[in-house]
Amino acid sequence: MSNPIGAGDLTADALRFARMHGCGNDFVVIDDRDGKWFSRRAELARALCDRRKGLGGDGLILIGNGKDTDFTMTYVNGTGVDGEMCGNGARCVVRRAHDLQITGDRTVFSTEAGPISARIEGGIISLGMTRPRDAELHITVESDGRNWTVHYIDTGVPHIVIFIDQIDDGPIDEVDVARYGPGLRRHPRFPRGANVNFAEKRGANTYRVRTYERGVEAETLACGTGSVATALIAHLLGEAQSPVTILPTGGGTLRIDFRSNGEGRFEDVQLAGPAETIATGTIAEDWLRERKLLS
Numbered sequence: 001m002s003n004p005i006g007a008g009d010l011t012a013d014a015l016r017f018a019r020m021h022g023c024g025n026d027f028v029v030i031d032d033r034d035g036k037w038f039s040r041r042a043e044l045a046r047a048l049c050d051r052r053k054g055l056g057g058d059g060l061i062l063i064g065n066g067k068d069t070d071f072t073m074t075y076v077n078g079t080g081v082d083g084e085m086c087g088n089g090a091r092c093v094v095r096r097a098h099d100l101q102i103t104g105d106r107t108v109f110s111t112e113a114g115p116i117s118a119r120i121e122g123g124i125i126s127l128g129m130t131r132p133r134d135a136e137l138h139i140t141v142e143s144d145g146r147n148w149t150v151h152y153i154d155t156g157v158p159h160i161v162i163f164i165d166q167i168d169d170g171p172i173d174e175v176d177v178a179r180y181g182p183g184l185r186r187h188p189r190f191p192r193g194a195n196v197n198f199a200e201k202r203g204a205n206t207y208r209v210r211t212y213e214r215g216v217e218a219e220t221l222a223c224g225t226g227s228v229a230t231a232l233i234a235h236l237l238g239e240a241q242s243p244v245t246i247l248p249t250g251g252g253t254l255r256i257d258f259r260s261n262g263e264g265r266f267e268d269v270q271l272a273g274p275a276e277t278i279a280t281g282t283i284a285e286d287w288l289r290e291r292k293l294l295s
């Protein structure tokens with residue numbers, strides 16, 4: 001039994017969590033500023049993200065102590081695989097860091113992809129993203145017995161974007177993302193793997209996007225970095241100007257602002273959208289023990 005701190009069955013060792021989501025892309029967020037869970041984050045992510053026997057989530061996010069920044073964000077996909085960055089998760093972690101009084105309304109925090117700045121404006125959180133890189137248009141790949149024209153960009157994590165008017169699969173809700181996602185996501189043309197975004201133009205500078213995520217190995221209800229990727233690729237193709245509105249499956253809207261030199265160099269890329277806390281609480285110690293996460 002660890003030290004009681006006087007609040008019901010709360011102990012000093014108790015693992016506190018927040019269940020959060022941004023447009024339906026959902027996470028478990030843990031305050032790990034003492035670094036206790038970092039080395040076991042893969043097992044913890046798999047256990048906590050289980051939708052039946054855990055809390056459920058597309059990924060786990062650890063808040064760690066920052067060196068040159070206010071805090072660090074470590075994102076782990078639900079399969080236990082690290083991701084360098086997560087746009088929806090980043091907004092959630094900013095809301096959580098604010099609630100935990102780690103930061104005020106403005107912050108800069110570290111991710112594996114680089115530092116991210118953020119500001120909270122009521123229900124909306126705006127992120128200053130890392131500089132996008134490695135954009136490449138019109139890549140032809142074969143997958144699932146079909147030839148695809150895809151566009152690549154790294155917006156913190158690697159993404160490919162497919163505009164569905166280039167394929168003959170009907171409206172976006174009819175595209176078989178579960179069927180085509182796995183092959184494209186692991187295509188050898190993309191050595192780090194890729195998140196796969198299907199996009200449909202819905203009006204001037206507005207796109208509906210569905211994403212099959214690397215590391216989740218399934219479609220999620222929204223993808224922040226994928227929304228940024230779609231906006232920037234649409235711009236490089238001469239189809240869109242800043243700001244771009246993305247309509248994710250999970251509802252709400254994501255807004256992407258950027259400056260472009262017209263030749264593939266972007267500055268001030270911002271992603272704005274909601275981040276909501278569903279619940280906060282304490283993980284039962286028996287549940288952790290059962291999974292050998294606590295001795």
Ligand SMILES: N[C@H](CCC[C@H](N)C(=O)O)C(=O)O
Pocket residue numbers: 025077082083084085086087088089157158195213214215216220222223224225226
């Ligand atoms: N859903 C996330 C992306 C997670 C990245 C992950 N799927 C990977 O590439 O490892 C987002 O909102 O940006």
